């Protein structure tokens with residue numbers, strides 16, 4: 186029995202919601218083929234020669250599957266073939282796509298014994314391999330689809346957030362930022378006045394999405410805690426943001442831990458203009474970049 190799944194990219198943080206908000210895109214996506222074995226092994230292969238860690242305990246798809254086998258306590262295992270289109274260190278949920286894709290596919294093969302929340306819990310073992318800590322702001326939207334709020338991970342409390350039509354433009358400058366490094370540089374303490382601004386924005390963003398209020402969404406897409414620290418790792422960041430806002434984007438910022446930058450727009454034609462601005466900035470900087478456009 187074999188199953189093939191598309192594991193989509195995700196955008197974590199959504200500017201102000203560090204580690205708690207995330208959304209699922211339509212493109213790009215990894216393609217994963219998973220087959221049942223009758224021993225407790227997990228064998229990981231790359232579909233196109235892209236170098237992936239082959240020790241399952243060190244692989245973002247393998248670690249969650251090993252946990253799943255432990256939970257089931259049965260003589261089953263999995264062969265996994267991954268076409269890794271979302272490259273590690275891109276900031277658009279590469280590790281989450283592998284982790285979520287693996288557990289969703291395995292769950293289908295086993296006739297769905299696990300709930301979505303249980304799959305998120307398992308997929309977080311992949312995030313631990315990638316970044317050293319469990320966080321669910323990429324795996325939750327990857328498994329649930331749409332936009333999710335992770336109110337808490339221990340105990341897990343995921344809330345799907347409804348939203349008006351939104352289009353996302355993403356630029357992935359071809360430099361690598363490791364999530365573990367991008368977390369390392371963050372300050373451990375925040376000023377109360379910044380915290381107040383940040384939680385006002387998170388609440389405003391969630392309310393704006395649910396009330397379908399584009400003005401409120403736009404005003405709330407501000408991050409006074411993480412972006413000022415991490416944006417220095419991304420050449421062109423300030424320029425991209427300024428130019429995209431000038432052509433009508435609602436707002437945006439660093440996608441996950443970077444280097445990708447994302448912008449939200451209320452309509453497709455604005456998202457196209459935004460994508461063009463992104464392309465122009467990196468062309469002028471002489472940094473190769475991939476552009477993606479997707480609806481949510």
Ligand code: HSE
Nearest residue numbers: 197204322364441442
């Ligand atoms: N919330 C995580 C971070 C996402 O920003 O470190 C990493 O993809």
